[in-house]
Amino acid sequence: MIKDRILGALYGQAIGDAMGMPSELWPVQKIRACFAGRMTTFQDGPKSNPVARNYTKGQYTDDTNQAFAILDALIENHWIPDRQIIVKHLMKWAYAADAFNRNILGPSSKAALLAIQDGRDPKSVTDQALTNGSGMRIAPIGTLFDPGHTDELIAMVDSVTRVTHSSDVAISGAALIAGAVCAALAFEHWDDVIDYAIDVQNRAFKLGSPTWAASVRERLFIGLDLAHKYVDDQSAFEKAIYETVGTGTLASESIPAAVAIAYYARDVRRCALLAANLGGDTDTIGAMATAICGAKAGFGSIDPDWTGLIDSENRQHCIPNYAEAIMKFREGNNES
Template sequence: MVEQDFTVELDKTIGCLWGLALGDAMGMPTEFLTPEEIASSFGGRVRELRVPLASHPRAGWPPGAVTDDTGQAVALARALINHRRLTPELVANTLLQWAVEADAFAKGFISPSTANALRALQRGATPTEAGCQGRTNGGAMRVAPVALVFRKNWQLLMEQTAIACLPTHGTSLAISGAAAVSAAIAAALAPGASVESVLKAARLGAVAGRDYGCRCWTPLLERRLDLALEIIARYTERADRIRALYEFIGVDMTVTESVITALALVAITDGEPMPAIIEAVNMGGDTDTIAAIAGAICGALKGTRAFDVAMVSQVESVNNLDCRGLAIKLLRLRKAENFS
């Protein structure tokens, strides 16, 4: 029974990492475009790994290449595996090392908030100082490994989520968004999890996350999520729900738009990873991050059986990823910490 439980947990853990990476890779070529531009440029809806347009900031990237979403999440996962707990200094050093190895500054590989914070760290700013202006979704996009390790310890889950954000996205808004995502993933991993339990946990995470970081003015994310769910409930057709989400909530990299839209996509697609990723990829705006967040949550909920394995294999090959190996190490860490 114990071995069977481990097998199920491992499958859901791999599913979370698959959803993150595949959502990121599928959303990479459509990022920054409108829904109309995506449809016209790619000959309809994007349902597979594609090459960016020649005019795209990531022109020349191969199909299946991931962005900073997956890169930073994997870097944090390895830091956790090696050190068992994150500290602000460890996260700062990990992100700086990742940026150098990925040549992130030269390639325009990172968002303005992260780039500014990392440059501040290089100039000698403390992690708290560097991250006090970060109000976008950079913390939320990389937080999955924290949820995979600390899912059964709420206090540590929230504390480690805040620390994972601090050096680049250390505001109460950004941490609230990341906490909503980490709580949603943690809930999705639980036996018998449902879309309802996942969204309930996301609300609790959003509330708890506001207790951390530099204070900033923001709509309450749990109420913003309620609003998104109320809006999509007015429509019966999925296409109408997606359009309403795009028009009323938005797809920008701000937390109040992208994180809430990603959570609402979990509801719209009944927690199925491939539909959630495909809808996110074709919505426009910050497609890679919205697809990565929705994919990670849905992957944790449904496990590996819900994915196009051929596409996942291509993403792993292109980016030299080993999601199964990483999942095993993260799950073993959680077991070793007696969070089983």
């Protein structure tokens, strides 16, 4: 049961990322024009999209590649977060993907990694990092713990996140996503998932450097209200999230939007397609939201054609192997 949900979270992350890739950073009007109204399945990155044109149908982007790079770093060091090892794996991916030249890396991660590589203290960058790089790659961390290990979950999120993002909004936003995934593995009711995620977010917020960013928690409340208001009108819900909560690259927009979308969609297929058609940072919102839905619904609920496409188009990773490693960690951690 737990392994099925872990696989669901990992594949959900990858599916949401790959589905949202073609429309990444486009306004909703451009998505409608390019895809004859709506995207209905995976697509190649359009040549007119300066970021997505680097990818083909079913390939995931920096979100999931970084998520798995972080898992590789943790596995290498026996699940103890180490900044230099995390940076090593992130840079290995970045150079392999030519991420610096192809405009694939987000601004905060790019600045922090370059500073570390040059031997400079990245704190001036990371303390003011307001972007969603912290949340886009954190979902697999949520699979490592059950809700009885909340302190350990928060400590892991904090250690992994502050390598590139150490602001209050970045750490709390990452904690919201990881908390939602953690709870989705364990709880049957969606309201319990949300309550736990908010509690984790509240506690993690205190660990970050203060910023003037809007509250992730308060924007999530707006998104949840919209989910209830438009429960029978998805088009109205999408429009309201896009215009009110926001779908841009700021953590205070895309992270609460993603959790509200997961709460609304409650299904991997619906969630991935909703996020891809939303406008804004579609791949990142899709990765975060669909990971939560995958954790809740499990691998068995996902179309095998979709998971097969993810496997065939992203051969640099073996997702079932990550699930096995996570299961071994959980078994050892729960015994301690």
